[in-house]
Amino acid sequence: MAEQARVVGSLPVANVQELAEACNAGVDDDQQVPERYLSKDPSTEEVVARACVIPVIDLHKLQDPQTSEEECAKLASACLNWGLFQLINHGVPDEVTRNLMNDVVEFLKQPLQAKKECSQQADSLEGYGPAFVVSEDQKLEWADMLYLQVHPSESRELRFWPTRPASFRRSVDVYSLEGRELAYRLLEFMAKGVGADPASLRGVFQGQTQGMRVNYYPPCRQQADRVLGLRPHTDVGGLTLLLQMNHDVQGLQVRKDGKWFAVQAVDGALVVNVGDVLEIVSNGRFTSVEHRAVIHPTKERISVALFHNPYQNTVVGPLPEFMKGDKVRYRSTNYQDFLKLYFTAKLDGRKHVERLKLEQ
Ligand SMILES: O=C(O)CCC(=O)C(=O)O
Numbered sequence: 001m002a003e004q005a006r007v008v009g010s011l012p013v014a015n016v017q018e019l020a021e022a023c024n025a026g027v028d029d030d031q032q033v034p035e036r037y038l039s040k041d042p043s044t045e046e047v048v049a050r051a052c053v054i055p056v057i058d059l060h061k062l063q064d065p066q067t068s069e070e071e072c073a074k075l076a077s078a079c080l081n082w083g084l085f086q087l088i089n090h091g092v093p094d095e096v097t098r099n100l101m102n103d104v105v106e107f108l109k110q111p112l113q114a115k116k117e118c119s120q121q122a123d124s125l126e127g128y129g130p131a132f133v134v135s136e137d138q139k140l141e142w143a144d145m146l147y148l149q150v151h152p153s154e155s156r157e158l159r160f161w162p163t164r165p166a167s168f169r170r171s172v173d174v175y176s177l178e179g180r181e182l183a184y185r186l187l188e189f190m191a192k193g194v195g196a197d198p199a200s201l202r203g204v205f206q207g208q209t210q211g212m213r214v215n216y217y218p219p220c221r222q223q224a225d226r227v228l229g230l231r232p233h234t235d236v237g238g239l240t241l242l243l244q245m246n247h248d249v250q251g252l253q254v255r256k257d258g259k260w261f262a263v264q265a266v267d268g269a270l271v272v273n274v275g276d277v278l279e280i281v282s283n284g285r286f287t288s289v290e291h292r293a294v295i296h297p298t299k300e301r302i303s304v305a306l307f308h309n310p311y312q313n314t315v316v317g318p319l320p321e322f323m324k325g326d327k328v329r330y331r332s333t334n335y336q337d338f339l340k341l342y343f344t345a346k347l348d349g350r351k352h353v354e355r356l357k358l359e360q
């Protein structure tokens with residue numbers, strides 16, 4: 001039952017990279033993808049794939065006094081109506097993202113046995129393996145992941161960190177710092193965009209805890225339209241920065257007004273999305289976005305998500321700065337309890353923050 005769900009560790013399941021190699025190598029097109037991976041019915045859903053619909057925000061314009069006000073308003077509107085945008089001119093040097101991606105690829109290219117040195121263990125959500133499998137009959141995702149707690153540095157569990165390639169840790173360090181600074185800057189512009197004190201959101205994420213997840217989605221030749229790389233979910237925390245390799249492979253989709261929208265990646269952009277904590281502390285001025293990852297029949301895809309979360313004992317509730325003249329729309333909880341609710345809601349396939357909404 002979902003209420004008794006374990007919130008740490010996944011049950012062991014097949015490595016998807018290996019499974020995909022076996023399935024895709026079959027000479028016969030009827031080579032079967034195991035039933036547990038077939039979780040999607042393409043005939044019952046509508047997917048919109050127009051390139052122009054997802055908002056694009058320009059960090060240069062946010063910073064330039066001439067254009068800042070207008071771009072901040074555009075940012076706030078993107079965070080309310082979509083909960084997601086693509087960020088261009090984000091200032092993270094190409095070299096930093098390239099080094100990280102090269103190291104991620106090097107790690108993934110190793111034989112399974114070598115990657116298993118970083119395998120998940122029953123006592124932790126971190127490490128290399130599947131995403132959050134808690135029951136034997138749960139549908140499975142067509143992806144392998146490497147989840148690491150990266151900040152603050154004393155929270156790192158180095159037993160899960162790859163030692164090969166040797167540059168992996170340094171690449172993560174450099175990218176993680178860039179990501180934290182960028183996330184902080186964006187929080188200020190978001191607050192400004194709704195007329196709140198620019199410093200107001202930063203407090204919730206003071207000393208930010210930061211997690212990083214590498215998602216590896218192998219191709220699925222036989223039934224790409226019936227498997228999911230990541231099932232629909234919202235991210236739990238503040239801002240997520242998503243770096244995508246293979247910009248030509250469409251994978252991320254977001255739900256809006258009952259439809260799925262394909263996020264056609266803008267080359268060089270970072271995708272930024274709003275998590276549940278931000279929806280609540282902003283009293284609904286920003287919306288956490290439901291999203292999922294779909295699979296390509298012949299091409300692999302890799303993404304790296306950086307999650308920015310509050311400390312465990314932070315009280316998560318609407319901030320006065322965001323309630324001026326407005327009703328309190330969400331119940332406050334401490335972040336520990338918030339996380340427990342998140343994991344049970346995730347298993348039920350429901351948007352977690354709905355449970356904390358107050359009757360209006
Ligand atoms: O790979 C993607 O496009 C989505 C990743 C994601 O949503 C996540 O890691 O939480």
Ligand SMILES: [Fe+2]
Pocket residue numbers: 233234235291305
């Ligand atoms: Fe996500």
